[in-house]
């Protein structure tokens with residue numbers, strides 16, 4: 219096997235079985251989401267409960283406010299459930 | 315059957331090998347001890363327990379450098395082996411029956427990640443009802459998981475095959491299951507020859523060497539293992555875009571594996587003087603046989619003994635023991651069976667609603683022939699039910715009768731069950 223090959227690749231051009239040839243960060247796992255969290259920053263008390271409970275580590279904290287990385291948020295709603303001040307609302311994704 | 319080489323003297327002549335009286339489980343433990351294994355993770359389950367007991371003695375006495383992980387279940391045992399093997403270790407575990415069933419999920423992961431783990435399966439019936447005796451339904455449950463599966467006939471072969479298994483696994487980059495019949499082999503004492511430690515060390519080429527693979531984002535070829543200097547993820551997401559391609563790796567690796575099993579077997583034969591057919595099939599009196607019976611595991615010896623007796627009476631019968639079950643040796647088996655009038659397939663397991671698992675394979679092997687032998691499936695010995703020679707003889711007599719008639723009415727028969 220030699221250097222970089224273009225996508226899509228045939229099986230002979232992949233590394234040993236089940237090892238990825240690209241970084242797993244390139245696998246966007248948010249694309250099957252049905253609901254998306256929307257944070258009301260005026261209500262948020264920055265307790266970071268949402269950050270703690272998100273199973274996808276999709277809540278981002280920049281030191282000032284929380285936001286959602288929608289590339290990886292799967293829309294489970296755990297953050298909305300856990301938020302003590304109900305600052306997170308789950309709204310439906312547009313279905314075209 | 316063991317063939318002691320007559321042609322050339324083995325590299326380690328018998329007088330240099332140690333004659334030991336051990337049971338099958340101990341034989342496996344001694345083999346693993348000689349294989350320079352880094353990690354053994356296991357949970358005790360009858361009839362495998364002696365392997366783990368014996369091996370933990372070696373660990374406690376400081377006779378091996380192995381890290382022994384006494385896990386709380388077989389699911390964890392296989393998981394620990396996966397982790398260890400992914401970190402580059404040579405890993406071993408052993409199980410039976412329901413323990414193997416509990417490993418099921420991780421068996422697939424071990425094979426898909428191409429981790430050369432060795433597993434001793436001490437064949438035992440699956441519950442319910444609870445039964446601790448010999449049966450191949452456990453091994454057949456892991457049939458499609460991507461593991462190489464080898465069946466030993468006796469204690470000597472269980473020892474020899476365990477050593478071969480590490481070399482096969484590391485060459486093929488696939489995990490290997492060494493099957494030995496519960497109680498018939500695991501708890502039965504036999505005199506066996508053991509190689510000197512350094513001969514095994516040399517045979518395996520020392521400790522495990524990890525295979526290399528090219529990784530794009532690192533821009534170089536690295537060892538396929540968990541290594542902070544060259545970080546890799548094992549077992550991440552791989553959806554409809556690449557999963558199928560990755561499965562092709564396993565398909566291809568299995569094709570290669572048959573050759574590797576043969577090569578390693580031959581190399582071991584030169585070293586020890588012991589060989590088992592060509593390493594994948596062990597035929598006996600098949601050349602001109604009208605009736606040939608296929609069999610797996612320890613029953614092979616009984617069947618061969620009956621064949622010998624029937625031959626003396628002038629019956630044209632033969633047998634072939636299937637040593638390698640996965641990958642299945644279709645072409646090789648077809649070559650052996652094609653001249654027979656009737657083939658009887660013995661299965662110590664059944665796929666409910668279908669036939670015995672090896673019957674399906676033998677059927678597939680023969681289907682393309684223009685003139686096919688008639689095929690009969692004999693399910694026998696479930697839950698450790700005894701298989702005495704007169705029962706095997708009764709089977710041969712039925713098959714000879716089928717050969718005379720030229721038709722088979724009842725394709726699925728049960729040997730030794732009370733009506």
Ligand code: SF4
Nearest residue numbers: 272291292294295297
């Ligand atoms: S919806 Fe679920 S995945 Fe998305 S940010 Fe909230 S907790 Fe995380």
Ligand code: SF4
Nearest residue numbers: 262263265266268301
């Ligand atoms: S849990 Fe609610 S209040 Fe706390 S940081 Fe998250 S959004 Fe803000």
